[in-house]
Amino acid sequence: MKTLIAISIIVLVAIALVPQIAHAQLAQQTAPEKYLDLRATVWNEFFRMTTAAFTVGAVVSGTMIWLVWRFRESNPKNKAPTRWEHLDDPAAGDPEEGH
């Protein structure tokens, strides 16, 4: 799980940063008189960023919706108590387990 989270964070950072760096390099090479081209580039950038944001958003939102559906207490697959529920305070966890 920790590996999954680490990979996800790295992917998230890459998706967010790579287009920015690419655009920054592109902008430095662009001559100022190409105003219309630059405007088209800006909108291309917008749609690329939107695609990246919506893709990540869809994955995370989809995961959240699935989590809510799968782990709700009324789900027939989820009738058994969690392994922490015998404790005085499940949210505090079991100190012997390291939680």
Next chain:
Amino acid sequence: MVLELQKPRPVWQIMFSTHHTDVGYLYLVFGITFLFMGGVLAMIIRTHLFFPGQGVLISDSATFNRIFTVHGLTMLFLFALPVANGIGNILVPIMVRYKDMAYPKLNAIAFWMNPVGAALLWLGFSDTTWVSYAPYSVIRAPGPAADMFIFGMKILGISSILSSINFVVTVIKCKHPDMPLRRVPLFAWSMLTVSLMTIVAMPTYAAALIMMLTDRLGISGFFNPWAGGDPIAYLHLFWFTFHPEVYIFLLPAIGMMYEIIPRFSRKPLYSQASGVFAFVMLGIVGFASWGHHMYSTGMDFTTKVVFMIGTLAAVPASGMHVFNFLATMWGGRIRFSAPMKFSVGGIALFFSAGAGGVLNSAMPLDFITHGTYWVVGHMHLFLIGTIGFGFVGMIYYMFPYITGRMYSEKLASAHFVLMFWGTVQTFFTQHILGLMGMPRRVYDYPTSFTSWTILNQISTVGAWLIGASFVIFLASLIYFSAKGKPANMDDPWGIGGKYYYPVAAKNPHGGHSGY
């Protein structure tokens, strides 16, 4: 107020108490009161914009400016900060196992500065916008409203610094010796982080306010271009304080979700360490991004790139919080009572608002959206979608603790559905309005712009839904605090474990000592 409703005590005893739970109640009552006052202003603004070209409700643009200025100031400084401080006052000493805040009298003084500041803001009813940019606020903004705004903000700022010092000392110096700092509950960590941020950020704005005042008096010309001053300097001072302030509003709501989600998932938090790390990270990178509010002011390219990267650095830390929440829910047995509904809804909207923020932080895109309704939609999606949902969830969570009674779960569900739907409808639509070029802070727009009219009307209907949801909330708070079923104070939601924080509060006036 198990205490107040079941064993009444004189109001003055609460008002002049220095006990942390009493001061916390005062903050909560104050904050919730101003939530509704600011909400009424929001309803007036949105209803006015439903009818372009007709001047419905607001007859002139100057009044419109005053209304949205006071709406913004109220929601940020008279609702969000006091409610965070209120819940922090009640819970932080208990979480660090100390008898009270470190400086109880200072704590009460910090609270009582709030009504004074609020009176100045509301009686002045300034038109400077909440950002009060120079040169307008220096040269043209009419007095005494703008001067009352300056003094009001000054008093609220001093109050923030005093309460922040109190939180920092309480958590770091007064925590139980057996409790290492890394084990301090994450809500207390969030309050520690935002308090440190406030201490670093707020003095800059305090200085800017004094400079603005002396400029207005004609003594100096720091921001006055006619006197050789630089209005852009004000922007730097303002945003150095108020970009971190965004996190100061946000992090307590995240901390509240850390309280609620494990408890209703019936399992421990996935990772305390990553939560602490993400809070500290956000506390640091919050200071690396103020320039993204000012891309269009003529900064050089390199500076913009630095601020763009500084802004994007908040993404991994925010992602850590979201992943921590999801991993905590994973494998749990979740009961979706009101606090959990609002927390999960808040996470979903936090993610949506964050995605908009990533787009906004990219400087080429920022030029398109700057000064448009996109910004209004983005900012409100954060403030209502994350902070509002976190706070409301926490208020439901603390309802049995404060009143000794249970709210109606059905009405709370109706509140959640209306608020969630309304938030999405209102503020997602405003993003589109911004892309279609509608400027923010406009009193009216041409009726011939049909698409603007339709989108504004959709947005306004969403705002009415949010308004209706808060009417339900207010009615619930009032009715069920007096007539609700007595709560099982050991386990009000029947989720097992202990609803244990109330047990530890010891109010010498008799308040919580009954439990």
